[in-house]
Amino acid sequence: MPGIVIVGTQWGDEGKGKVTDLLAERADAVVRFQGGNNAGHTIVRDGDEFKFHLIPSGILYPGKMCVIGNGVVIDPAVLIEELESLRRRGIDVGGLRVSANAHLIMPYHVMLDTAGEAKLGKLQIGTTKRGIGPCYADKAARLGIRVQDLLDAKILRKKIMAALEPKQQALRPFARDPRLDLHAMTEEYLRFGHRLEPHIADTAHLCWELLDSGRTVIFEGAQATMLDLDHGTYPFVTSSNPVAGAACVGAGVGPRDIDEVWGVAKAYATRVGAGPFPTELEDELGAHLRERGGERGTTTGRDRRTGWMDLVALRYAARLNGLTALSITKLDVLSGLDPLRVAVRYRSSQGAVLDEFPYHQSILHGAQPEYEELPGFEDDLGACRSESDLPPEARAYLRFLEDHLGVPIRLVGVGPGRDQVIWMGEAPALRAA
Ligand code: IMP
Numbered sequence: 001m002p003g004i005v006i007v008g009t010q011w012g013d014e015g016k017g018k019v020t021d022l023l024a025e026r027a028d029a030v031v032r033f034q035g036g037n038n039a040g041h042t043i044v045r046d047g048d049e050f051k052f053h054l055i056p057s058g059i060l061y062p063g064k065m066c067v068i069g070n071g072v073v074i075d076p077a078v079l080i081e082e083l084e085s086l087r088r089r090g091i092d093v094g095g096l097r098v099s100a101n102a103h104l105i106m107p108y109h110v111m112l113d114t115a116g117e118a119k120l121g122k123l124q125i126g127t128t129k130r131g132i133g134p135c136y137a138d139k140a141a142r143l144g145i146r147v148q149d150l151l152d153a154k155i156l157r158k159k160i161m162a163a164l165e166p167k168q169q170a171l172r173p174f175a176r177d178p179r180l181d182l183h184a185m186t187e188e189y190l191r192f193g194h195r196l197e198p199h200i201a202d203t204a205h206l207c208w209e210l211l212d213s214g215r216t217v218i219f220e221g222a223q224a225t226m227l228d229l230d231h232g233t234y235p236f237v238t239s240s241n242p243v244a245g246a247a248c249v250g251a252g253v254g255p256r257d258i259d260e261v262w263g264v265a266k267a268y269a270t271r272v273g274a275g276p277f278p279t280e281l282e283d284e285l286g287a288h289l290r291e292r293g294g295e296r297g298t299t300t301g302r303d304r305r306t307g308w309m310d311l312v313a314l315r316y317a318a319r320l321n322g323l324t325a326l327s328i329t330k331l332d333v334l335s336g337l338d339p340l341r342v343a344v345r346y347r348s349s350q351g352a353v354l355d356e357f358p359y360h361q362s363i364l365h366g367a368q369p370e371y372e373e374l375p376g377f378e379d380d381l382g383a384c385r386s387e388s389d390l391p392p393e394a395r396a397y398l399r400f401l402e403d404h405l406g407v408p409i410r411l412v413g414v415g416p417g418r419d420q421v422i423w424m425g426e427a428p429a430l431r432a433a
Contacts, residue, residue, distance in 0.1 A: 002211050002214055002215055002216050002217055002259060003211060003216075003217055003219065003257040003258040003259050003260070004023065004027070004216065004217070004258075004259065004260045005218075005244045005247045005258055005260070005261045005262070005321075006218060006219070006220055006221055006262045007221035007224065007225060007242060007244050007261065007263055007264070007317075007321050008222075008224025008225060008227075008242060008263075008264055008265075009224060009225050009226075009263040009264060009265045009318070009321065009323070010224055010226055010265055010266060010270070010271075010313065010314070010317070011224055011226045011269070011270065011271035011277070012223045012224040012271075012272065013266075013270055013272070013295075013297070013298075013304065014224060014265055014329055015041075015327075015329035015330065015413055016041070016220065016222075016264045017041030017042070017052070017057055018329070018418070018421075019262065019264050019327045019329070020056070020057060020218060020220045021057050021060075021418070022421065023218055023262070024057070024061065024218055025061065026216065027064075028064070028065065028210050028216050028217060029064065029067060029206070029207070029210055029216075029217045030056035030057075030058035030064065030065075030066050030067070030217075030218045031056070031066075031067040031069050031207060031217060031220065031247075031251045032054070032067065032069055032072050032219075032220050032250075033069045033071045033072065033219050033221070033247045033249070033250030033251045034071045034072060034222060034223075034241060034242060034246050034250045035072060035132070035222030035240050035242065036053075036072060036073040036074060036105060036132050036135070037078045037079075037105075037130050038127070038130045038132045038238060038299060039053060039054075039222035039223060040052065040053045040297070040298035040299035041057065041298055043057045044416070044418065045418070048089070050086075050089075052082065053082060053299065054068060054075075054078060054079050055068070055079070055083070055086070055093075055096060056220055058095075059086065059091060059093060059096060060091060062092055063092075063095060064095050065095045065097060066095050067096075067097045067099070067203045067207065067251070068096070068097070068102060068203070069099050069102065069204075069251040069252065070101035070203065070204065070250060070251070071102070071246065071250020072102050072250065073103050073104070073132060073139070073240075074098070074102050074103070074147065075105035075130065075131065076150070076189065076192035076193075076196060079098075079196070080192060080196070083195075096199045097199055097200075097201040097203050097206055098196060098199045098200050098201065098203070099147060099201070099202075099203040099204070099252075100146065100148035100202065100203075101147070101148065102146065102147050103135055103136075103138070103139045103145065103147075104135070104144070104146065104149075104150070104189070105131040106135070106145060106163070106185070106189075107179040107180065108134070108163075108164065108167060108171060108180060109131030109132075109134040110129065110130065110131035110134075111171065111174045111177070111180075112131070112134040112171070113127055113131045113132065113133055113134055114129050115173065115174075116133070116134070124274060125235060125237075125274055125275070126236075126272065126273025126274040126275075126302075127273065128299055128300050129300075132238060132240070133238075135239075136240060137239070138163055143159075143162060143166070145160060145189075147193075147196070147200055148200070150192060150196065150197075150200075151193050151197065151200070153190055156186055156189060156190065156193075157182070157186045160182060160185060160186060164182070203251070203252065204252025204253065205252075207251055207252065207257075208252075208253070211257050219247035219253075219258075221242050221246075221247070223238045223242040224242050224317075225242060225243055225316075225317040225321060226271075226313060228241050228242050228320075229241055230243075231320055233361075233364065234361070236275025237275075243320055243321055244261045244320075244322060244323075245321075260324045260325060261321050261322050262323070262324070262325045262410070263317060263321055263323040263325070263327070264326075264327045264329060265309075265314055265317075265326060265328055265329070266309075266328070266329050266330050267309060267328050267329065267330050267331040267333065268289055268306065268307065268308055268309050268330070268333065268334065269307045269308065269309060269310050270289075270293070270295050270304040270305060270307070271305045271307075272297050272302050272304050272305070276361075276364050276365055276367075277305055277307060278307075278310060278313070278343065278346060278367050279307035279309070279310040279343045280305055280306070280307040281307045281308065282305075285337075286306045286307065287306075288337075289306040289333065290304060290306050292333050293333040308340075308342060308343060308369070308371065309342045309343065310343045310369065311342055311343055311344050311404050312343060312344070312346055312355070312357050312369070313357055314401075315356075315405055316356070316357035318406070318407050323405075323407045324407070325407065325409075325410040325411075326402075326405065326407045326409045326410065327409070327410060327411040327412070327413070328398060328409055328412050329413035331381055331394060331397075331398070331413060331414055332380070332381040332382055332413075332414045332415050332420075334376065334377070335376075335379060335380060336376070336378060338375060338376030338377075338378075339373040339374060339375060339376055340373070340374045340376045340393075340397055341371040341372070341373055341374075342371060342372050342374065342397075342400065342401070342404075343369035343370065343371055344370060344372050344404065345369075345370045346368060346370065347367070347368045347369075347370055348363055348367055349366030349367075349368075354367060372400075374393070374400055375393045375396070377391040377397075379394075381394065381414040381415070382414055382420060385421075385422060386422055387424055389422070390422070398412065398424075408424070408425070410423065410424055410425070411423055411424065412424060
């Protein structure tokens with residue numbers, strides 16, 4: 001089982017980092033395939049806290065190959081800072097490989113992201129303002145600057161000039177900003193290139209070599225299904241495809257290289273930024289979940305919106321991603337709540353029953369969740385390490401999700417610690433490797 005994709009199934013921040021970290025221990029490589037430094041997760045290792053935005057957290061395992069694939073958009077200043085900070089803490093970063101074909105976030109992308117949001121006013125998406133959307137837009141317009149361009153001063157300068165030309169008007173408010181000076185920008189990016197050169201590689205080829213020799217490669221998704229550019233709650237989405245299918249495009253492997261798809265879902269739901277969120281709780285209960293679950297963004301520090309588990313959206317995600325396994329995180333956060341509610345269908349504003357996630361934006365905006373209630377549990381789950389340690393109500397909650405989704409739950413999170421997990425049923429073959 002060499003190729004495993006890990007994806008978020010809700011609106012992001014499901015705890016993919018921890019699941020990846022656990023599976024990565026036995027894998028040979030971890031590959032990021034989309035998104036950029038809009039993502040972020042925190043890993044606690046031996047009491048030390050590490051925050052990652054671009055580099056796969058697998059880098060903490062000595063000698064593990066960690067790849068930033070062609071589908072990722074890279075802010076080189078952020079990547080270099082992340083590298084330096086790991087080096088300062090004594091971490092060997094020699095295993096990092098960066099695709100020569102990945103696109104670069106330029107200073108003007110960050111400016112355009114901020115300006116674009118300001119212009120949208122009330123309609124703003126609530127982006128992370130990291131330049132993600134404008135960078136992917138340039139990629140599609142064939143005006144992007146790629147990692148390999150950093151190694152050739154002449155090409156780099158020419159491409160930056162070509163990319164800036166159609167943006168003159170939009171960038172007018174930043175006309176005096178020194179970051180837009182062509183010479184200074186080119187010089188700075190050449191310096192970045194110099195620093196990154198030892199890591200730049202044909203990363204698709206590296207993945208093929210591993211997969212062809214039966215080694216395990218993990219493809220680590222960022223953001224999540226409901227933020228997918230094509231399948232999420234457009235336009236309140238990110239500008240890449242966080243679904244499992246995109247692992248092939250963003251890493252350069254074929255569909256037959258993927259053997260398993262693990263979806264990660266919180267035991268409830270959260271969202272940052274604007275856009276539809278049918279099971280949102282804008283009351284004390286929502287505030288309780290935010291407080292109890294520590295629901296504040298790693299990247300932007302924004303409070304997350306919170307709500308009940310939404311099985312209409314999760315069924316949709318299970319099918320879209322072709323999930324073979326599910327990991328439910330933060331089950332411990334639900335303790336003390338009774339009853340537990342789970343949305344099993346929506347009701348449209350016209351009264352129609354919606355069993356499927358509606359594709360039409362107006363229907364989704366008017367959709368009201370219909371809940372089933374399940375008994376809650378009081379116990380603190382933090383010390384549970386096996387399924388039988390869980391109170392019967394927690395087990396029934398998990399069984400209910402499994403039955404509705406038709407996907408086996410393989411891993412359950414019961415606290416922030418690395419060891420605060422329960423492997424359900426048969427342990428993954430990986431652990432026996
Ligand atoms: P962008 O990706 O910065 O363009 O932001 C687009 C939308 O995706 C906004 O609603 C963000 O809050 C959301 N988003 C982007 N990255 C993440 C993430 O890693 N977790 C949760 N939401 C995210």
